[in-house]
Amino acid sequence: MFEIKGDRPRWETVYDLFHGANVGDVITHDALSEALGYDVLTDRSPVYKATEVLQREDRRTTANVKGRGYRIAAAREHAPLAEDRQRRARRQIRRGKATVTHVNVAELTPAEARHNDAVLLRISALESFEASQRTYNIKMASALTSQDQRLDHLIDQLRGKGFI
Numbered sequence: 001m002f003e004i005k006g007d008r009p010r011w012e013t014v015y016d017l018f019h020g021a022n023v024g025d026v027i028t029h030d031a032l033s034e035a036l037g038y039d040v041l042t043d044r045s046p047v048y049k050a051t052e053v054l055q056r057e058d059r060r061t062t063a064n065v066k067g068r069g070y071r072i073a074a075a076r077e078h079a080p081l082a083e084d085r086q087r088r089a090r091r092q093i094r095r096g097k098a099t100v101t102h103v104n105v106a107e108l109t110p111a112e113a114r115h116n117d118a119v120l121l122r123i124s125a126l127e128s129f130e131a132s133q134r135t136y137n138i139k140m141a142s143a144l145t146s147q148d149q150r151l152d153h154l155i156d157q158l159r160g161k162g163f164i
Contacts, residue, residue, distance in 0.1 A: 010036055014050035019058060021072045027062075028069035090130060097123045 013035050017027050032040040032047065040047065047062075047070065055061050061078055062070040073081060100120045105113055158164045 009049075010046035011049035011053070014046045015053050018050055018054045018060075018062060018070070018072065023060075023072050023074045026065050026069050026071045030069075032069065090127075093123060093127050093130070097127060 014032060017031065017035060021027055029040055036046065051062050051070075059075075061073050061081060063073040063077060063081055065071050097120065100116050100123065103116055105116070108116060155164065
């Protein structure tokens, strides 16, 4: 999966560049290509592996800078980056469902048709679960906001009476 060029895996070379960078620094495609000895745009697998290790070991991640490279993201960016991945995943789930929904079943063997139906059921269940989880998360966020507002009001009242 990950070719070793020289004494070490290529992802380690990329990780060293990421690890040595500061938040906000952009590691360009050119810098990655030079370090790896090939055009990184033809095979980004070392970048993906290095990012996984960076997340696990350094508690940092990268953000794609379109057409330039990868920027070391600030901690406050991790949640929005994850939400963007989640949004793109939902789109991929919809596309996958459309792919198995709009199939010419007449061209499938009975075994292939059963497999297609099983895939459709799995994707539909995943889509349904994600939608119900999203609804639950929205309700929980609203409840937490309401609780925060009530707590702030109580603190203000206690301050006003000199208890805090």
